[in-house]
Amino acid sequence: MDRRQFLTLSPARRKTVKASFGRTTTGISPYTGTFDTPQAVHLLKRALFGASPADLAWAKGMTMDQAVDALLTPQATAPQPPVNNYGNDATGIAPGATWVNSASYTDDDELDQNRRNSYKAWWLGVMLNQPRSIHEKMVLFWHNHFVTETQTVTDLRYVYKYNATLRQYALGNFKTMTEAITLDPAMLIYLNGYLNGKEAPDENYARELHELFTVGKGPDSHYTEEDVRATARVLTGYRVDSNTITSYFDSTQHDFTNKKLSAFYGEQQVTGRTGPNGRQELNDLLDIIFSQPEAARFIVRKIYRYFIYYKIDDAVEQNVIAPLADIFRNNNYEILPVLSTLFRSEHFYDPLNMSCLIKSPIDFCVGLCREFSVQFPPASDYSMAYDAWHYVQDTAARMLQNIGDPPLVAGWDAYYQEPQFHELWINTDTFPKRNMFSDMLVSGQGAMGLSIDVLAFADQLSDPSDPVALVKDSLDLLYRVDVSDNLRDFLKNNILLSGQNPNSDYYWTNAWLAYKGSPGDANLRGVVESRLRALYKYIMNLSEYQLS
Known part of the structure; x- marks a missing residue:
């Protein structure tokens, strides 16, 4: 299956594919080409959950080497631990206080479930609030590698400590992490x-x-x-x-x-x-x-499938996997040298590798919220914040990625199940759920009052008063694959211009400038907001939005 045709596409859109399915012979030699919007967005969306206009501006203000260095910098401090957002706690933990160091207890299913929900909501909140660092994405990567399940461990104090262990070593030494996980209480129980x-x-x-x-x-x-x-x-x-x-x-x-x-x-x-x-x-x-050399090769293959593409053919094995495995071993299994080489390589920026991953449910849900800067309640309002984070976490779980509880010790099927791999994320049940989630947010009807502020998003683009530039900037950031001129024209003419004469760009320009001149005028605001909502709803409902 062509990576850009994993869903049924119309013949007109199918013609937009730039290259037929195939693999690349590029390797880990340093990339020396242009570092512009396509390359910056590609780097950001592979290293982070989503990429906002502010993220793109930040990355384009640096060289490729500088951006990679910044993204590979570990988070300076660990996030604050999860708290009691559920009320009564049998161990006496007060609402708003953390339960991670509470007293031991036995056979309290209700407390286990309350803390499980608290933990998962907290972790989702940490992802949403990630700094510009690959750290959070690596924590999730290692969770899928060194799998534990909250339903089996049951005591969430151990589960939190396991998360802290992954976080501590996520960008450190893999051999040391393996020892730490071997002795981790959650893994010993699991x-x-x-x-x-x-x-x-x-x-x-x-x-x-x-x-x-x-x-x-x-x-x-x-x-x-x-x-x-x-x-x-x-x-x-x-x-x-x-x-x-x-x-x-x-x-x-x-x-x-x-x-x-x-x-x-x-x-x-x-x-x-x-x-x-x-x-x-x-x-x-x-x-x-x-x-044993196979240890390095095995881990490098998993990193490759997570950040590049699931297919590893002979050329990739020879030109990418083998030399990266050598780097891994020669650096005593330090993780950063492998990632640094990969994200600077000609292979990483090869066009064939720039739109070939299907977003995982977490990448889809968290990435959508981050790239549109969806506003959540502050962590200080822990009751509302945890409810909002839980909503997103539960949404991703219903799309088949329940953080804290991968289905098997091998992890989520999409990361290892041949031959489909990540194509398993999309089916007749999960794809409508993705569309429903984005539809609700863009229409302002998300749970807990969550919504996409389409006006604020458009205002960050280069020239939102120009409908051509607005469509181009939006697609450049939100899509990882080119689309046809027909689609671009449709988005501009049928949505922004409401079906008027295609040469009537001034209609949108005047409407936008009028709104900017009087942002408190509800009628002027409604004219542009309704069209922007229709625009982004349409963009997110197409299959191209599922690609990273």
Whole structure:
């Protein structure tokens, strides 16, 4: 399926495709071409959730290298933790206070659900308020990689700590993050690590450590059941303390015998250790796993599919994946050098890669709100803010991306399920829901009073009084694929000019200038606002708006 024809297009629109389906032979050599609106919007929409006119102006005020450096700068401070927005709390947490360090409790389904809603709304709010940094998008990326599910972990204190762990290492060292996640209380609960003891080693996490988290299960990954069993024995003895919300090592439950791995790992051995030194076996195991080149290639492929395109052919494997994997390994699995090289590469800015991703539900919902600068209640009004954030989070969940609860330990299907991959985000149920969400916001009928201020959005463009420029600027920012002249003419003539003579551009110009001259005049405002709402509703309802 052509990436620009994932939905049924009319013959007239199908003619606008600039290149037939195919892959590129470009590699990771530095991009030396123009860094203008198409390239800046492409960079912004891959690194952030959506791109507003202000974001575009910011990026175009820099060189490509400067913009990449800025976007790859980690957030300076962690966001404030989620709070009690639900009222009665069995552990005594007052409304408006955070519950993440509260006392331990057992078997309180109502409290679990209240905190689950609080957590998910909070996280959505953090995404909405992201600075110009890739940090938030990487937190979501790693959540889909090192999956946990709130419905399984249940205690949301652990879930929040897991989010904080992802956030801490999102742009740091992958090997260190793997160790931290292995010992994270939420992960120990989710994959039964806290039950793993020398008398009955549990292989659940051990298997996923190889198959999903490090070397993968591709054609060049040949870990064995022997490796799974050895890994399970290495990981015996880790437990969770519900009072301190931490994990700890119980050496009395640790298997201190030697553990030998398969030929895939060079038949290396983890030497058994006794007492507190048994904790060191995890580091020894990770040293062995990360000495296998497939670990770097597997992670780079996942980064590629997340930020570039889901298809990896021989040319991409040779020209992009392999050299990026070398960079990953040569930098001791530091994440930033890989992203920095990728976002500066000729491959990243290849036209074939500039409109080929289908937005995930989170990217669609959060990105729409951010690029149109939808106003939410301030965080200080936590009750209203959490309700508004929950509305967007629940909307994305109904489109198949429920943050906090991916459907499986492998993550969301769209990131790994061949051959469709991200085309799975769009179907006869989810696409109308996308249109309904954008329709409600642009019409001013969103829940919690959320709406798109089309006047404020248009006012940020280069010359909103010129209908041709207005249409062009809007499409340049909101679409990642060219459209036909017929469509541009339709948007101008049939919507902005209300079907008048195509040479009557002055009609819109006069209407806009009249409104700007008397912004308090409801009639003048209504003339331009109604047409702008129709314009952006039409733009967001077309399939092109689903592409990133």
